[in-house]
Structure formats: structure tokens, C-alpha cells
Amino acid sequence: MKVNEDLTYQQALVELENIVEALEDETIPVDELALKVKRASDLIEFCQAKLTETDTEVKKILTYLEDKAKK
Numbered sequence: 798m799k800v801n802e803d804l805t806y807q808q809a810l811v812e813l814e815n816i817v818e819a820l821e822d823e824t825i826p827v828d829e830l831a832l833k834v835k836r837a838s839d840l841i842e843f844c845q846a847k848l849t850e851t852d853t854e855v856k857k858i859l860t861y862l863e864d865k866a867k868k
Contacts, residue, residue, distance in 0.1 A: 800840060806844060809847075816833050816836060819833070820834075820837075
């Protein structure tokens with residue numbers, strides 16, 4: 798199950814929080830449990846990738862600004 802690339806980090810986080818809450822409340826039917834856990838895993842992977850991507854971009858911008866300030 799792939800995460801929709803149009804999904805934002807915030808949307809993924811909200812969906813993940815909802816899945817975790819349902820798991821904690823034991824409101825997910827057994828028939829859906831494996832699907833929900835897989836979806837949570839995909840969302841975690843998606844969020845981690847977004848955070849890494851954002852971190853890389855911010856570092857590039859800061860390096861550019863530091864280099865520009867030195868000139």
C-alpha cells in the first residue's frame with residue numbers, strides 16, 4: 798500500500814495519530830488490523846522521508862546563506 802504523494806506531512810501525521818488512537822482503544826476490527834498496521838508503517842516511512850527531505854533542503858539553504866554572507 799503506497800502513500801499518496803499528494804498527501805502532506807500534516808495529513809499523514811493526523812491519519813497516523815487516528816490509527817494509533819484506534820489501536821489503543823481497540824476499536825479496529827480484527828479483519829482490518831493487519832491493513833491498519835501496514836498503513837501506519839507506510840505513513841511512518843512517508844513522514845520520515847519528508848522530514849529527511851526537509852532537513853536536507855534547510856541545510857542547503859543555510860549553507861547558501863552562510864556562503865553568501867562571507868562574500
